[in-house]
């Protein structure tokens with residue numbers, strides 16, 4: 323049985339993306355093999371149901387091929403039926419039960435060990451389930467680039483020294499940029515190093531619902547006891563607290579208790595603390611009292627790296643040309659890139675075609691036309707002019723006062739970042755300016771952005787507006 327399981331695992335590891343393999347197959351433990359029936363333990367109900375649904379037939383085929391006979395594969399939740407540990411049968415008896423055969427006898431002798439490991443898995447998974455940490459979202463699966471290197475470095479620092487270095491750690495940025503991924507990665511690293519740590523990931527909307535439930539059931543004591551006793555609280559999309567004063571009050575108490583006890587708090591939001599509307603000033607000032615880091619939209623090279631990595635995880639190969647083409651056209655966020663990749667893979671599999679640029683254009687027809695419609699230089703000029711309260715005509719005029727020149731430079735910078743236009747083409751669209759003027763504007767705004775968080779934020783808001 324052990325030999326079979328090794329062969330079967332190796333096959334599935336080749337067939338499945340690594341994340342799927344480690345999330346679903348790795349935790350399985352073969353328990354016993356008797357009279358053509360193989361029992362495999364899954365560590366929790368969720369995994370059990372999913373494995374039955376998704377992998378039962380493949381595992382059954384592999385088992386039948388291995389033993390060259392029809393095998394009945396059964397998946398069970400907990401190897402200790404009725405809570406009692408199954409004693410290991412004596413080798414001779416086991417061999418008899420199993421109809422002899424070296425592989426089968428060896429399998430039965432291994433059973434206590436298998437049960438031991440299953441116990442361990444069950445314990446670990448219980449902790450993981452309670453923490454709501456997604457095991458697939460790790461630092462290893464996170465692609466780093468200029469846009470997120472600071473946030474990643476801070477996250478690693480916090481995972482290594484929770485409650486000590488930056489408390490709270492506040493990550494902000496637009497949708498689909500990897501904030502949730504990063505905070506799960508922190509949780510995963512900590513759980514791997516200290517399995518007993520009490521971590522909880524919660525989305526802010528769920529926290530609001532929990533407060534309402536506690537209120538209805540008059541259960542605030544339990545609620546407080548639970549949250550105040552954590553070692554690490556990861557709270558996602560805190561902007562959902564806006565206007566919810568009771569939630570904010572409860573969170574304030576939890577925050578104070580955890581920080582005073584040097585327990586780590588990590589918060590994500592779509593904007594930086596002072597910009598969250600409808601939030602109590604006491605909370606805002608506390609959010610900003612640790613380390614606040616932006617997660618930016620991924621730059622071109624990073625988008626390419628993400629596409630290549632995600633394609634490899636799906637067992638597909640993208641050529642560099644194709645990855646560059648997709649990355650050049652889809653700039654907004656990683657979630658969008660993932661969606662595009664899924665479409666490309668599905669299209670190529672369905673039509674039995676290799677992934678070429680033409681195939682990509684066809685697969686992403688709708689997405690690409692929306693992108694092209696949305697971000698034009700004219701659109702950028704209008705949006706920036708509205709934002710700074712100047713006339714659109716000032717974008718092409720020769721006027722040079724600072725209140726006009728700066729928004730114009732910002733618009734040029736965004737035109738370079740967000741469209742396919744070359745420097746001379748952009749210059750042309752800004753009243754026939756020379757390409758060196760555009761280059762100067764692009765470099766100046768990029769440098770300001772790198773050193774000044776307010777400029778960075780301003781640009782971030784403009785980019786989000788333009789990307790809809």
Ligand SMILES: Nc1ncnc2c1ncn2[C@@H]1O[C@H](COP(=O)(O)OP(=O)(O)OP(=O)(O)O)[C@@H](O)[C@H]1O
Pocket residue numbers: 459463464465466470495496497498499500501502503504559592628656657660
């Ligand atoms: N740098 C990255 N490397 C690999 N995958 C990434 C990266 N950034 C984001 N992703 C993936 O993109 C998807 C969206 O990321 P995530 O949910 O973390 O975004 P978010 O910033 O929390 O967005 P939202 O504010 O909408 O919740 C996820 O599947 C995540 O794994």
